[in-house]
Amino acid sequence: MHILADFKHYKELNEEVAQAISDGAAQLTLEDVNGQSFIANGLRGSLEIDIYGTPGNDLGMFMDGPRVTVFGNVQDGVGNTMSSGTIVVHGDGRDILGHSMRGGKIFVQGDVGYRVGIHMKTYKSSVPIIVAGGRAGDFLGEYMAGGIIIILGIHKTSNKIDCLGDWVATGQHGGTIYVRGEVDDQKLGDGAAQFPMTANDEIVVKNVLTEYCSEFGLNVDSVLETEFTKIAPGSPRLYAAFYTCD
Amino acid sequence: MEMFSSVPEFKVAIDAHRCRLCQRCVENCSFGALEWRENKVKAFDDRCVACQRCVSMCPEDAITLHRTPSVMSTHPVWTENARRDVFTQARTGAVLLASTGNELHERIIFDNLLLDACQVTNPAIDPLREPIELRTHIGKKPRSVEFEAIDDGITLTTELSPALRLDIPIMIAQMSYGALSLEAHEALARAAVMSGTTMGSGEGGLHKKLYQYADHIVVQVASGRFGVHLAYLNAGAAVEIKIGQGAKPGIGGHLPGIKISEEIAETRMIPIGVDAISPAPHHDIYSIEDLALLVNSLKEATRYKKPVFVKIAAVHNVAAISSGVCRAGADAIVVDGFRAGTGATPKVIRDNIGIPIELAIASVDQRLRDEGIRNETSIIASGTIRNSGDVAKAIALGADAVKIGTAALIALGCTVCKRCYTGRCAWGITTQDPKLRSRLDPAEGARRVANLLAAWSIELKEILGAAGINSIESLRGNRDRLRGYELDHTTLEILGVQHAGR
Numbered sequence: 001m002h003i004l005a006d007f008k009h010y011k012e013l014n015e016e017v018a019q020a021i022s023d024g025a026a027q028l029t030l031e032d033v034n035g036q037s038f039i040a041n042g043l044r045g046s047l048e049i050d051i052y053g054t055p056g057n058d059l060g061m062f063m064d065g066p067r068v069t070v071f072g073n074v075q076d077g078v079g080n081t082m083s084s085g086t087i088v089v090h091g092d093g094r095d096i097l098g099h100s101m102r103g104g105k106i107f108v109q110g111d112v113g114y115r116v117g118i119h120m121k122t123y124k125s126s127v128p129i130i131v132a133g134g135r136a137g138d139f140l141g142e143y144m145a146g147g148i149i150i151i152l153g154i155h156k157t158s159n160k161i162d163c164l165g166d167w168v169a170t171g172q173h174g175g176t177i178y179v180r181g182e183v184d185d186q187k188l189g190d191g192a193a194q195f196p197m198t199a200n201d202e203i204v205v206k207n208v209l210t211e212y213c214s215e216f217g218l219n220v221d222s223v224l225e226t227e228f229t230k231i232a233p234g235s236p237r238l239y240a241a242f243y244t245c246d
Numbered sequence: 247m248e249m250f251s252s253v254p255e256f257k258v259a260i261d262a263h264r265c266r267l268c269q270r271c272v273e274n275c276s277f278g279a280l281e282w283r284e285n286k287v288k289a290f291d292d293r294c295v296a297c298q299r300c301v302s303m304c305p306e307d308a309i310t311l312h313r314t315p316s317v318m319s320t321h322p323v324w325t326e327n328a329r330r331d332v333f334t335q336a337r338t339g340a341v342l343l344a345s346t347g348n349e350l351h352e353r354i355i356f357d358n359l360l361l362d363a364c365q366v367t368n369p370a371i372d373p374l375r376e377p378i379e380l381r382t383h384i385g386k387k388p389r390s391v392e393f394e395a396i397d398d399g400i401t402l403t404t405e406l407s408p409a410l411r412l413d414i415p416i417m418i419a420q421m422s423y424g425a426l427s428l429e430a431h432e433a434l435a436r437a438a439v440m441s442g443t444t445m446g447s448g449e450g451g452l453h454k455k456l457y458q459y460a461d462h463i464v465v466q467v468a469s470g471r472f473g474v475h476l477a478y479l480n481a482g483a484a485v486e487i488k489i490g491q492g493a494k495p496g497i498g499g500h501l502p503g504i505k506i507s508e509e510i511a512e513t514r515m516i517p518i519g520v521d522a523i524s525p526a527p528h529h530d531i532y533s534i535e536d537l538a539l540l541v542n543s544l545k546e547a548t549r550y551k552k553p554v555f556v557k558i559a560a561v562h563n564v565a566a567i568s569s570g571v572c573r574a575g576a577d578a579i580v581v582d583g584f585r586a587g588t589g590a591t592p593k594v595i596r597d598n599i600g601i602p603i604e605l606a607i608a609s610v611d612q613r614l615r616d617e618g619i620r621n622e623t624s625i626i627a628s629g630t631i632r633n634s635g636d637v638a639k640a641i642a643l644g645a646d647a648v649k650i651g652t653a654a655l656i657a658l659g660c661t662v663c664k665r666c667y668t669g670r671c672a673w674g675i676t677t678q679d680p681k682l683r684s685r686l687d688p689a690e691g692a693r694r695v696a697n698l699l700a701a702w703s704i705e706l707k708e709i710l711g712a713a714g715i716n717s718i719e720s721l722r723g724n725r726d727r728l729r730g731y732e733l734d735h736t737t738l739e740i741l742g743v744q745h746a747g748r
Contacts, residue, residue, distance in 0.1 A: 010546075011546075014546055018549070037539065037542070037543070038542065038543050038546040041543055041546040041547055042476050042479075042546060042547035042548075042549075044476065057539055058530075058539060058543050061543050061546075061547065062474075062475065062476050062479070062543075062547045064475070064476055076530070077530050077539075080530060080543070081471045081474055081475075083475050083476070096529055096530050099471075099529060099530050100470070100471035100474075102475070102515055115529055118525075118529050119469075119470065119471065119523075119525065119529070121515065121516050122516075122517055123515040123516060123517075142525075142529070143523055143525055145516060145520060145521075145523070146516070146517065146520075171523065173520060173521050173523065174517065174520050239500060239521070239523075240502075241338075241340060242340060242341055243340055243341050243342075243343040243500075243590075243592075244334055244335070244338040244340035244341070244342060244343065245334075245342075245343060245665075245667070245668065246331065246334070246342040246343060246344045246593050
């Protein structure tokens with residue numbers, strides 16, 4: 001089913017989407033999307049939503065199950081507090097992508113902004129995954145408590161040489177970040193440390209990237225030719241000696 | 247290096263003539279202050295927190311607790327507490343952690359506010375024989391209402407925003423499962439059901455056992471987003487975004503991994519044993535515009551069926567901030583004063599940041615009235631409400647309703663020993679230890695909290711009746727029914743209250 005977003009208010013557009021779903025639509029195509037917020041917010045089940053244009057903030061917030069494909073760039077807060085599902089962006093992402101994400105996948109073809117993957121958490125068998133093909137801004141994986149972030153540094157739209165910003169994984173106390181290529185230790189924030197890639201890490205990266213590459217028509221073997229750097233918490237209890245009883 | 251170690255705060259006195267060596271006190275002390283040694287009970291005064299558990303449990307009334315007579319020389323500036331804190335920090339190099347509310351500022355403005363009553367010129371109302379309405383609706387009120395005539399009467403055509411309907415203007419505050427035991431959380435939820443009001447889930451999600459009470463639970467969304475998912479948001483009576491908390495404005499939270507048991511991990515939706523850190527800000531909110539995004543996102547996720555509240559700490563610019571919060575679309579603003587309680591907060595933050603709730607209520611109410619947007623949002627005040635008098639005064643200053651936290655915990659058996667952060671609560675309230683938790687019976691706890699709310703409700707009706715008012719809504723912002731006593735000119739001006747005698 002096709003819905004023309006055009007200059008509709010987000011409330012009107014999302015109401016149309018909700019109505020179409022309750023009428024039984026399992027596949028939706030939103031066309032001419034012009035920054036409407038909260039698309040796919042709180043949607044559940046095995047829906048497929050294709051978006052043409054630029055969706056607004058908090059795309060797929062609280063989403064639990066659907067697959068959203070964006071043919072264009074996205075704004076802030078993609079997959080905010082998302083439970084499960086997949087968001088594929090054929091373009092660039094912006095700030096706090098994957099904020100407090102608890103499950104599901106976000107695959108971005110190009111760059112992502114500041115504080116991506118902030119406070120991601122693992123919950124039981126549910127492991128949230130973010131892959132960005134380009135560069136990530138400052139504070140990547142801040143407060144990270146679980147999940148996987150992979151930064152490839154391939155499709156960089158930004159002219160910065162490095163594929164990471166500063167303060168990577170500040171306050172990290174769980175989860176893993178894999179970066180394609182070497183990482184300067186000075187980039188890491190408090191709590192994060194570099195670790196050698198284990199055999200298990202190699203398997204995880206290969207599995208995730210096989211899926212990622214098939215989305216964007218990349219050759220996974222050539223992506224894997226460069227060695228990856230692993231970033232994980234340096235201490236399980238970063239703030240253990242921080243407080244004392246009064 | 248030899249150092250003076252500070253004097254224990256309390257002394258445990260055991261009357262040897264009365265003690266029958268049953269060891270019940272030893273079993274009950276959760277702080278290790280009483281031990282069984284050489285066939286008698288030995289007290290370790292430095293571990294005693296004066297929680298009164300042993301005193302209550304001794305079948306012979308053999309135990310009394312005393313404040314240690316000080317052997318330190320007195321000094322008006324370097325009080326024993328001030329010296330004790332320096333000793334502790336010199337030893338540990340760490341941030342002092344504290345529980346409960348502000349201990350530095352003893353003066354409470356509520357105590358210097360006096361309520362009015364009718365004499366001669368208009369009649370008082372007897373609440374035992376005439377109806378007095380405590381029902382409170384929290385949420386946006388329309389600026390005007392339109393009706394349409396239908397065959398047998400009229401029908402409302404104005405579309406109303408979802409509102410929370412409460413039988414009493416007193417709600418139970420946001421306290422998380424994790425800070426509280428499951429038994430305490432359940433007791434408060436059941437009390438809310440019994441009293442026709444709500445309790446707050448706190449920021450740690452909602453245990454699956456408590457979903458049955460969810461239509462009386464305001465579910466909280468805080469910066470850590472623990473346990474926040476669609477079912478949670480849609481189960482609650484309302485959704486509350488926590489920006490700040492009176493006991494720790496502007497700082498985040500930190501539940502240490504050792505407290506993340508299997509059940510807490512499941513409820514918060516995080517792995518067992520991993521620290522639960524709430525960032526200081528919501529990182530998707532850096533502005534009023536961003537707050538509007540989260541408010542609207544939550545409304546979208548709940549298909550516009552739930553009111554969305556925003557909780558802020560009472561800080562210097564609370565009135566201007568509240569105006570922004572209201573304009574961001576909040577159906578209610580929860581303002582938490584600087585004496586509000588907590589399970590754990592850095593002491594320096596607790597004692598030094600924020601402003602009194604009385605001033606905050608008056609200035610927020612006035613600001614929203616001045617801007618003509620008071621109907622767009624409700625004001626819920628918390629942080630110092632100790633009795634029904636405080637409730638009435640808070641409402642007369644401009645609040646729609648109040649929230650109680652510490653008072654509800656005291657009703658559950660809390661003795662305000664201020665050691666919540668240790669997780670060793672001897673009364674089963676702020677602990678995850680199964681043995682200690684079993685000391686709190688949720689059914690009995692719920693009854694006690696419901697009793698407290700019932701008693702306050704009767705008293706509120708008495709207060710209203712005395713003032714000749716038959717509905718709590720008519721007291722709201724009715725500052726003419728308040729007078730200040732021994733308050734300075736500026737305080738009175740901010741409160742919008744005349745001095746007694748005028």
